[in-house]
Amino acid sequence: MPETLLLIKPDAVERDLIGAIILRLEAAGFKIVELRLVHLNEAEAQRFYQVHEGKPFFDKLVAFMSSSPIVAMVLARENAVSDLRELVGATDPAQAACGTIRQCFGVDVTRNSVHASDSAETAAVEIKFFFPDR
Numbered sequence: 001m002p003e004t005l006l007l008i009k010p011d012a013v014e015r016d017l018i019g020a021i022i023l024r025l026e027a028a029g030f031k032i033v034e035l036r037l038v039h040l041n042e043a044e045a046q047r048f049y050q051v052h053e054g055k056p057f058f059d060k061l062v063a064f065m066s067s068s069p070i071v072a073m074v075l076a077r078e079n080a081v082s083d084l085r086e087l088v089g090a091t092d093p094a095q096a097a098c099g100t101i102r103q104c105f106g107v108d109v110t111r112n113s114v115h116a117s118d119s120a121e122t123a124a125v126e127i128k129f130f131f132p133d134r
């Protein structure tokens with residue numbers, strides 16, 4: 001079964017939204033096959049988001065992602081990568097479609113509650129980042 005990585009970001013963990021978000025993932029048919037709570041340090045957050053290094057929002061993003069704990073999980077389902085991206089919604093919650101996780105829970109374009117891998121190749125790398133034994 002195809003797998004993808006989902007992160008519940010600090011803004012959502014801080015607002016006690018872990019359960020609400022997992023409810024939506026399970027209702028959409030995603031199986032949780034790995035799950036852990038982790039507090040990234042700055043270097044780890046930089047490494048996870050290295051594709052964005054040099055962009056104007058990079059330092060703010062790294063500071064945010066290392067500010068408090070996140071939840072990392074591997075989700076399995078048919079069409080896991082593209083269907084999870086659809087369930088998550090656009091990067092900016094203000095632009096995200098009605099009923100998407102970011103539209104419902106996101107605060108702003110940085111504090112947008114969740115991360116989801118954007119391709120099968122990225123998913124494989126991102127899963128290894130949090131679950132190296134997988």
Ligand code: UDP
Binds near residue numbers: 060
């Ligand atoms: N981000 C930001 N400002 C922007 C664009 C992105 O703070 O103008 C943050 C946001 O948290 C986003 C992450 O950087 O989720 C990664 O950006 P990307 O363009 O890959 O968006 P995503 O794939 O998460 O939708």
Ligand code: MG
Binds near residue numbers: 118
């Ligand atoms: Mg992305």
